[in-house]
Amino acid sequence: MHRPLARTTALLGALLLVSGVATSGVLPAQARPAPERDRPAATLLYFHDAHEIGPVLTGGQDRGGVARLATAVRTVEERNRATAVVFGGDLAGGTLFGGLYRGVPMVDALNEVGVDLANFGQHDFDFGVDHARDLVAASDFPWITSNLTGTDGSPFVEGGTWAVQRVGPVRVGFIGLTDAIETTSAAADLVETDPVEAARAAVADLRAHARADVIVAVTQYPMTENHELARAVPELDAVFGEEMAEYESVIEYEGDVPLMASEGNIGSLIRLDIRRERGGRLTAGYGEHRPEYQVRPSVIEVDHTVTPDPELREVEERYAAEMDERLSEVLADVRTPLLDPEQKSRSQETALGDFVADAFRAQHGADVGWVNGGGLRAQAPGPDFTLRDAYSIAPFANRVMEVRVTGAGLRRSLEDAVARVQDAGGGFPQVSGLAYAYSAGAPAGSRVREVSVGGAPLDDAATYTVAATNYVIGGGDGVSGFQDAEVLVPLGDAPVDAEVIAAHARAVGTIDVTPEGRITVLP
Known part of the structure; x- marks a missing residue:
């Protein structure tokens, strides 16, 4: 179906501020003529991961874009x-475009494409539940979730929690499941229930x-x-x-x-493609008979x-x-390049890691700034x-x-964060206001040594303020020491x-950052 492109400018200015959404469990029938005999009874087209409105040029390939x-x-x-078009989720956050526009232009574009139904991805909650509801309200298509x-x-x-759409002669039922809500800004406002039980x-x-x-x-x-x-289902x-x-x-x-x-x-x-099988009719479990259908998948390159x-x-x-105009704004001069050759931020101190950890610490005036090395993406x-x-x-x-x-909790977090350093795990901590040494070859639980905060040895019984992302605080990459921390800025x-x-x-x-020995790598 083809829908007019309309509301992007107004949506970007106001972001709607809608607090509630109502969608019916059973959706109105689609008024589409029956297909010819040699064609499927119905077709579903599925895509997801729509962070970028335009084509993506990566890995030597030119792919995607809402126009294609x-x-x-x-x-x-x-x-x-x-034919019905199903969107699997993730249109806000996650990329430069998503971070700047928060999914608003993507909703308007998918309205134009003619999406018929959507499930949520975790990135659709990167800007909180109210913003996710704004996106739902701006959509010409319904969203479902069975486990949020x-x-x-x-x-x-x-x-x-479910939906049924009539696609030609076929009634298609849908359920929707989403994970990783703990990594988003909606973590405190949503409950992610068990997917199998919810399904x-x-x-x-x-x-x-x-x-x-x-x-x-x-x-x-x-x-x-x-x-x-x-x-299971x-x-x-x-x-x-x-x-x-x-x-x-x-x-x-699976079978x-x-x-x-x-x-x-x-x-x-x-x-x-959903095709009606030749031959008899099967009892559907509804006290009547219905045709039996088979599903056959294939791929269409975009x-x-x-x-x-x-x-x-x-x-x-x-x-x-x-975007080019907005992101070209110059914020500072770079005297010492902020580099991360071969993703060294996952195993040792880098100027890039120091700069970002300093930024986090300065934002809140905390004792410690902490950024996971895997979160540094450029x-x-x-x-x-x-700004780019x-x-x-x-x-x-x-x-x-x-x-x-507590100091004990901070020490435990450091141990957790270096646990996968030999596998280039993304949890490796780049820090500010804190210094530590570690040995990747030491036994688990005793890899971290010589920890100091503000130049003084870490006191397990004392308390310290830490500025870090919700991903780290929430236990991302297996970091457990912040679970019982007192939240100062929620x-x-x-x-x-x-x-x-x-x-x-x-x-x-002026950015002039040189690694200064905050992290020492021991044999």
Whole structure:
């Protein structure tokens, strides 16, 4: 279906501030003519990971973009009007574009593409639950979630724990599952319930209140978890899941249930054709008979071979120009390049790590600044430090919180954070106001030595203030020592990490950082 592109400017200015959303469990029938005999009874087109509105040029490949997506979808719809488009989630945060625009332009673009149903990805909550509700309210399509609830146990989307859409002659039931909410700004306001239990409950409720010929799970889970889901919930006929490879679509099977993942950054569509089997009719469990259907997956590439939709291509170009102008703002001079050769921030002190940890510490006036090395995603070689550098270094829209922790808790966190250094684990701590030595070859629990804060030896019985992201405070990368910390600046009041970095660059004016022995690597 083709919908007019309309509200981007107003949405960006106001962000709607809508506090509630209501979607019905059973959606109105789609008024589409029946397909010809040699065509599928119905077709589902699935994609997810829509952080970037324009094409992505990575790994020597030119992929994605909403203009190509629109063409790919309409090409299928022209051959079979009994087609529905399913979005698997993640359109806010996670990248430069997502961090700057918070998903608002993507919703407007997906309205134009003609999305029929969406599930949530964790990045859709990077800017909190109220903003996620704003995105839902701005959508011409319904969103569902079967396993996300408010802290009071109520479904995040009222009436939207499942949905049924009629796609041509086929009633397709959908459930939606999302994980990793603890890594987002909504962690304190949402409860992520067990996916298998939630799926079973949603399917049971769906079958008790509606009729469905085929039931599809739309998840933000990788293949291993989706195999478990398909085994645990035998009513499922297909599972759309999270991307497994940036440049490759993946289709696996659990029995006869296809488990499908498209490429990241809208690099492909999964096409699921639903065909009516020849022969008899089966009892459906609803006290009547119905046709039996089979599902058959395939892949449609969304790459340079697809002609972009002209209207949406203009939108892509407009945002590219606007981003370039915004991100070119010079915040500071770079006297010493902030480099991270071969991801050294995952194993040793770097100037880049020092600068970001200093920024976090300065933001709250904390005793310690802490940033996980795996969270540093770009370098800043200079000679200028721009807003683009700040958002490239920290593209995930994490929030910089402040907590008060005991010395024992801080020491335990350091031990946890260096535990996977030999595997280049992302939790390795770059620090400010703190110094430590570690030996990767020492026994677990005794790798960290010679810890000091403010030049004085760490006192396990004393307390210290720490500025770190919600990801670290919440136990990301296995860091456990902050679990019982007193929260001084909670998630809802914490600034976005890229904005903290940008503010620090403006404040110092000239970036001149040289590793000074905060981290010592021992044999």
